[in-house]
Amino acid sequence: MDAQVLxxxxxxxxxxxxxxxxxxxxxxxxxxxxxxxxxxxxIRDPKVPVVMNEDKGREEENPNHPDYIEALAxxxxxxxxxAVNVYLSMGTEIVTLPEGIVPPEDCSWEEDLAAFDLDIxxxxxARYVAWLKYxxxxxxxxxxxxxxxxxxxxxxxxxxxxxxEAGFQDTDQR
Numbered sequence: 001m002d003a004q005v006l007x008x009x010x011x012x013x014x015x016x017x018x019x020x021x022x023x024x025x026x027x028x029x030x031x032x033x034x035x036x037x038x039x040x041x042x043i044r045d046p047k048v049p050v051v052m053n054e055d056k057g058r059e060e061e062n063p064n065h066p067d068y069i070e071a072l073a074x075x076x077x078x079x080x081x082x083a084v085n086v087y088l089s090m091g092t093e094i095v096t097l098p099e100g101i102v103p104p105e106d107c108s109w110e111e112d113l114a115a116f117d118l119d120i121x122x123x124x125x126a127r128y129v130a131w132l133k134y135x136x137x138x139x140x141x142x143x144x145x146x147x148x149x150x151x152x153x154x155x156x157x158x159x160x161x162x163x164x165e166a167g168f169q170d171t172d173q174r
Contacts, residue, residue, distance in 0.1 A: 018148050020141045023098035031091040031153035036083050043078050046071035083155070084146050088132055089125035091149040104131035 018026045048061040110120045121127040
């Protein structure tokens with residue numbers, strides 16, 4: 001290998017760490033997808049409502065009912081947030097905090113949030129996730145950290161699949 005290639009290799013960013021725009025350094029950890037799968041099973045889809053079809057003389061499912069559509073969207077949202085929370089809580093850890101940013105255990109960060117009636121857990125992984133979402137990260141950082149943690153943790157993301165598909169040869173032109 002020539003010197004230029006060796007320099008590029010040694011300057012490569014560590015895929016296991018990520019730095020937020022405000023200077024918090026995180027380390028990624030692997031996450032078992034079984035946690036998400038098993039926990040996600042507890043979020044049930046709503047039952048499809050049935051209506052009487054007078055023309056056919058029988059009851060039929062009505063998946064277009066507005067209440068059903070709303071309940072299904074809510075179940076899908078809760079599954080998505082479950083995955084995000086698992087990857088953030090179990091797939092990241094703080095390496096260093098810059099001066100001026102208090103850790104999740106400190107109570108001062110939650111004082112400003114009291115007016116919004118948010119549930120801030122007293123301790124544990126859920127408190128860490130609340131700290132990330134409501135205090136430590138802006139929206140862009142939160143999205144970037146979540147996606148990076150999911151990729152490192154082994155999740156398959158739609159955008160990664162789309163990018164891979166775009167790289168395939170066009171079979172129509174062979």
